[in-house]
Amino acid sequence: MQVDPEKAAGTSQYQRHTYYFCGLGCKKKFDANPAQYLAPKPQNFVQLSASLTAPAPVHAQPQAAPSVEYTCPMHPEVRQLGPGSCPKCGMALEPSEVTGDEPNPELQDMQRRFRTSLILTVPLLVLMIVEMLPNHGGGRWIMSSAVAWIQLALATPVVLWAGWPFFQRAWGSLLNRSLNMFTLIALGTGAAYLFSVVALLFPNSLPAAFRGQSRMVPLYFEPAAVITTLVLLGQVLELRARSQTSSALRSLLGLAPKSARLVEDGGNEHDVPLEEVKIGDRLRVRPGEKIPVDGTVLEGASSIDESMLSGESMPVEKSTGARVAGGTINGTGSFIMRADRVGSDTLLSQIVRLVSEAQRTRAPIQRLADRVASYFVPAVILAAALTFAVWAMYGPEPRLSHAFVNAVAVLIIACPCALGLATPMSIMVATGRGATAGVLVRNAEALEVLHKIDTLVLDKTGTLTQGKPKVTSILSLNGYSETDLLALAASLEQSSEHPLASAVVSAAKERNLQLQRVGEFQSITGQGVKGRVAGRTILAGNPALLNSAGIAMDELTPRVEALHGEGQSVMFIAIDNQPAGLLAIADPIKPSTADAIKLLHAEGVRVAMLTGDNRRTALAVAKRLGIDDVEAEVLPDRKAATIKKLQSGGHIVAMAGDGVNDAPALAAANVGIAMGTGTDIAMESAGVTLVQGDLRAIVRALRLSRAAMRNIRQNLFFAFVYNILGVPIAAGVLYPFFGLLLSPVIASAAMTFSSVSVITNALRLRKIQL
Secondary structure, three states, X not given: OEOOHHHHOOOOOOEEEEEEEEOOOOOOEOOOOHHHOOOOOOOOEEEEEEEEEOOOOOOOOOOOOOOXXXXXXXOOOOEEEOOOEOOOOOOEOEEOOOOOOOOOHHHHHHHXXXXXXXXXXXXXXXXXXXXXXXXXXXXXXXXXXXXXXXXXXXXXXXXXXXXXXXXXXXXXXHHOOOOOHHHHHHHHHHHHHHHXXXXXXXXXHOOHHHOOOOOOOOOOHHHHHHHHHHHXXXXXXXXXXXXXXXXXXXXXXXXXXXXXXXXXXXXXXXXXXXXXXOOOOEEEEOOOOEOOOEEEEXXXXXXXXXXXXXXXXXXXXXXXXXXXXXXXXXXXOOEEEEEEEOHHHOHXXXXXXXXXXXXXXXXXXXXXXXXXXXXXXXXXXXXXXXXXXXXXHHOOOOHHHHHHHHHHHHHHHOOHHHHHHHHHHHXXXXXXXXXXXXXXXXXXXXXXXXXXXXXXEXXXXXXXXXXXXXXXXXXXXXXXXXXXXXXXXXXXXXXXXXXXXXXXXXXXXXXOOOOOOEEEEEEEOOOEEEEEEOOEEEEEEOHHHHHHOOOOOHHHHHHHHHHHHOOOEEEEEEEOOEEEEEEEEEXXXXXXXXXXXXXXXXXXXXXXXXXXXXXXXXXXXXXXXXXXXXXXXXXXXXXXXXXXXXXHOOOOEEEEEOOHHHHHHHHHXXXXXXXXXXXXXXXXXXXXXXXOOOOHHHHHHHHHXXXXXXXXXXXXXXXXXXXXXXXXXXXOOOHHHHOOOOOHHHHHHHHHHHHHHHHHHHXXXXXXXX
């Protein structure tokens, strides 16, 4: 809903101010005085721009505008600044990002309303019980008319004050043409209350079909008040349960220490609040302390407990030059670190932000529930109308009384909220649980699709291996020494970003070799590099590069085949169009890789390796690890094509990689999995990120996905079955066979706990073993 300035213009009691529009962007405009729609603290609307609203009261105190963005777990497209309720489903909005243990204003309000309504409803129940007792001494202890007025006095504040948010949300659902649970609640309780008021004040205006044997018109103040109280109880329980869905993120936020030990240039040390730490500060981390921010170890060494990031309990050894993450726990050593990332840039903050965003995304399976829910409320209203008509025509006397009670029971028992909550609650809990196990899920779709995969494609360098190749041997020819060959190759490779290039440069630096400037540098995709160093033309790469230059390396074939058989990569070096030798480079396999592949096989996943390395090298690595398929000598621009080829064969494919050249393949896969130790572009292209790059985390992600989907199906089954059975029972389908009718109060209790049960089931995901 949006303010229409043309209709509001010219009204003297309004001044230019801030107006709000519906978070759904609907086009409905005011057709009357806009003051009826505006309030000092608007809800369900998002701030847009300056327009018209009623002036503030003279003595009103200025209030700071809310700065925290809230959104709906069922409809993440609905966003606004400050708390409120969703204009589509009526549910209370939640902060878009978890920031701590701040009180929930919606929960506080519902608790206050529930306590008040409970105090007033208990006497109503007592009066109802007394009214049901047989007469003693020829009369009741209190006149029936007096009891009726007492019931009115007690029920009115319960229904009209404590239950007022339900009527507000119901009215909003009508304005936004999005009927929801609160539409049904308001219809049921409002009808019961208004009927009772009319019956009390104007009993003769009602048909005789409403009167029983006593010729008295029945009153429904107690059901109206009890239903309101039970719904309020359900809201309190639901809000409490929903707050627990982000408990994993709050626990992560709580890991960050409140202060850091700053080491000044003169050597003095003192504690400073964490907010005052700046990039470049030197910080001391003592034994047993939490690391304050992300940074690099400058002095000292220790073992770090990184289980809060990786899910692995084994400490990780850190020494000079190693990177450490804020929130992880130092062991027995002491060290000085440099602050590299602070505040919202730390890994811990990024994890919380990423998971918060993932919790607001929608899984494809949610579409089924959305489709059903869109027709559900109109269908329930129609069912209530049919129930009233059937009982009014064919029911026992008093027919209209029975028809009214059963129609109200149908309205109250139906709960589209349970259908809507089934998927988002499970997604929220599952993504939070994944974050504590080192698995960051970018969106709900990735979490849903992951459980279906049957093939996992792994990049070799940086995924199966440590991504830190080392030069293992040097073979020189034509009078060049090993030192000269390495120095020339390293001088050329220092301009390259390839992982093998960094290995060559590192080997030269370890030998303290002097590197020279490179001229006419050229990188040839999939082959290698060439350039001029010290007046010589240098080529470094695979056989294809040398063949294109007409340089034969036949004499090295036996040695090359032996190195490939050991799983080592070979870099050929040519100087001035003559073969000069080769460098053997090996990238150590991660210690966890073999175990991870065994676990993946146990989960029924076929593992394939995709690499640009020589085929013999790739086969040697695959044989050692037990990998099922190998695609070797694949150029970077062909990796995505390989993924699509597998998909065209009917496979559901996940791809795990860490480099820039893996990004297209990660995007092409059904689910992309990025190593947290890799490049940012790889992580942006992936649906799942493994914080520490440990392949065993893929197994945890797979188990998480399967558990989440199982939980969602359980929730949807319960919600569907509840409504399929509940509505007919409330309509009285059992009455002809067993003489049973469902009281609106019992229907209210069932409706209240249906949503709570769905959320409680979703919360079980916090305890799953990964």
